[in-house]
Amino acid sequence: MDPKETKERMKIPRQKMSEQSPLERIKNFYEVPHGFSAEQAMEEAKRCIQCKKPLCVGGCPVNIDIPWFIRLIAEGKFVDAARKIKETNALPAVCGRVCPQEDQCEKVCIVGKKGDPVSIGRLERFAADFEREHGEMQIPEIPKWTGKKIAVVGAGPAGLTVAGDLVKKGHRVTVFEALHTAGGVLMYGIPEFRLPKKIVQAEVEYLKRMGAEIVLNAVIGKIETIDELLANGYDAVFVGSGAGLPNFMNIPGENLTGVYSANEYLTRVNLMKAYQFPEFETPIIRGSRVVVIGGGNTAMDSARTAMRLCPEKVTIVYRRSREELPARVEEVHHGEEEGLKFQLLTNPKRFIGDKDGRLKAVECVKMELGEADESGRRRPVEVKGSEFSIEADIAIVAIGNGANPLIPQTTQDIKVNKWGNININPDTGRTSKKGVFSGGDIVRGGATVILAMGDGRRAANSIHEYLNTGVW
Numbered sequence: 001m002d003p004k005e006t007k008e009r010m011k012i013p014r015q016k017m018s019e020q021s022p023l024e025r026i027k028n029f030y031e032v033p034h035g036f037s038a039e040q041a042m043e044e045a046k047r048c049i050q051c052k053k054p055l056c057v058g059g060c061p062v063n064i065d066i067p068w069f070i071r072l073i074a075e076g077k078f079v080d081a082a083r084k085i086k087e088t089n090a091l092p093a094v095c096g097r098v099c100p101q102e103d104q105c106e107k108v109c110i111v112g113k114k115g116d117p118v119s120i121g122r123l124e125r126f127a128a129d130f131e132r133e134h135g136e137m138q139i140p141e142i143p144k145w146t147g148k149k150i151a152v153v154g155a156g157p158a159g160l161t162v163a164g165d166l167v168k169k170g171h172r173v174t175v176f177e178a179l180h181t182a183g184g185v186l187m188y189g190i191p192e193f194r195l196p197k198k199i200v201q202a203e204v205e206y207l208k209r210m211g212a213e214i215v216l217n218a219v220i221g222k223i224e225t226i227d228e229l230l231a232n233g234y235d236a237v238f239v240g241s242g243a244g245l246p247n248f249m250n251i252p253g254e255n256l257t258g259v260y261s262a263n264e265y266l267t268r269v270n271l272m273k274a275y276q277f278p279e280f281e282t283p284i285i286r287g288s289r290v291v292v293i294g295g296g297n298t299a300m301d302s303a304r305t306a307m308r309l310c311p312e313k314v315t316i317v318y319r320r321s322r323e324e325l326p327a328r329v330e331e332v333h334h335g336e337e338e339g340l341k342f343q344l345l346t347n348p349k350r351f352i353g354d355k356d357g358r359l360k361a362v363e364c365v366k367m368e369l370g371e372a373d374e375s376g377r378r379r380p381v382e383v384k385g386s387e388f389s390i391e392a393d394i395a396i397v398a399i400g401n402g403a404n405p406l407i408p409q410t411t412q413d414i415k416v417n418k419w420g421n422i423n424i425n426p427d428t429g430r431t432s433k434k435g436v437f438s439g440g441d442i443v444r445g446g447a448t449v450i451l452a453m454g455d456g457r458r459a460a461n462s463i464h465e466y467l468n469t470g471v472w
């Protein structure tokens, strides 16, 4: 691109995406941002200066050819753009919405050095939505069956990626999912207003149309073990069972009525549609004052969900300061616009109940930041004598999730680390057990959608190689 054109492109302002106003959206669960129009997408795409050495590609965990797909959008070839992205990312409509682009591709975008980076995530979302909404999701040609069968445990982003990649290589794949709906955290964790469930289900349907079989309500380790799957005709198994075991604070009062784990709270609302009770049968305590404990995406999702159900006051209690909040900047911004309050440098000490065992307050203590810990972040230290109480009828504990122990406990010879995460060779996804591969949150602990998908892709290539060579 000649320097004059580059200069012109650098002058184009970043396109604003329209969204529901805060006052409107806290009364509903509809998606907050509306997405780009075709004109806006083309204008935003023109801001990309088509770098010779595009740093953005290196910033993407699955190395999407970003300048190429953006150029296609600038030329109005939206479906081609979506197909280009899909060469390396099977779930662009999901990733365009939930990936932390500000820490990945957009963080290193050259245009961002002197102004706002190109909106790579929003363009990804636009291309994928356009393809789906215009019925252009083409089924690729599937090769003749290789005669090999693979079982995938868990239908989250890791498992769905493995399944898609292996079907495309001609293998027969069965995905076993414990819940009654496929999608993993995309269905039960991330709320509708951030990721509409019909988008996830469109991806699941696409996978089925390609030929993957999905068996729901099937808990591996209970109905059948991995050893039994291998003995009963499966040539390889991929474990993508995620990190769905909630951590608790182990402080007094944690089993009072009104104290939820974020996992239970979000599952009730998202997966079981408690926000549409009684039309859907799952109840949820609505309350009016809510305390959410934690500072990550799960805490933000819980708090923003609570804002829509318990409108009086929702407070995030986080033990470090604002700078250390691990949640996405966009989530914090949206939460604050919706009226969310932050009680920073604060930690809960106990939950206080009334005579009927219902939560009525959370006793907290002030914290200050001390020396850096092993994560490099300054360690929060209690300020003696600074205890105070926050009135609350609901508390949601969102301090992270651990690995579910069922698979390791029921599978011979599978090695795990001290936190119960499955050990793998990171280049191949191979576990310590012959024929068994793994990836995603069950390996990494709570991570991101794109990292889970990257693990899935690597494992699928490795499974294919193993099935072809038989060499372990």
Ligand SMILES: Cc1cc2nc3c(=O)[nH]c(=O)nc-3n(C[C@H](O)[C@H](O)[C@H](O)COP(=O)(O)OP(=O)(O)OC[C@H]3O[C@@H](n4cnc5c(N)ncnc54)[C@H](O)[C@@H]3O)c2cc1C
Residues within 6 Å of the ligand: 098, 099, 100, 153, 154, 155, 156, 157, 158, 159, 176, 177, 178, 179, 182, 183, 184, 185, 186, 189, 190, 218, 219, 220, 221, 240, 241, 242, 243, 244, 266, 297, 298, 301, 404, 406, 407, 439, 440, 441, 442, 446, 447, 448, 449, 450, 452
């Ligand atoms: C509330 C919340 C918000 C998040 N927000 C973001 C975000 O904005 N951006 C982002 O990138 N990441 C986000 N994450 C993290 C991201 O969702 C995960 O890293 C990702 O989903 C991991 O994918 P996975 O396939 O490894 O596991 P999961 O998505 O957890 O899927 C695992 C699946 O395996 C099933 N399963 C478990 N055990 C068994 C068994 N024994 N038999 C059969 N099935 C089983 C589970 O039911 C589940 O469906 C968020 C996580 C949470 C909890």
Ligand code: SF4
Residues within 6 Å of the ligand: 047, 048, 049, 050, 051, 054, 055, 056, 057, 066, 067, 070, 108, 109, 110, 111, 118, 120
């Ligand atoms: S770094 Fe930014 S400007 Fe350069 S190719 Fe990537 S998106 Fe375009």
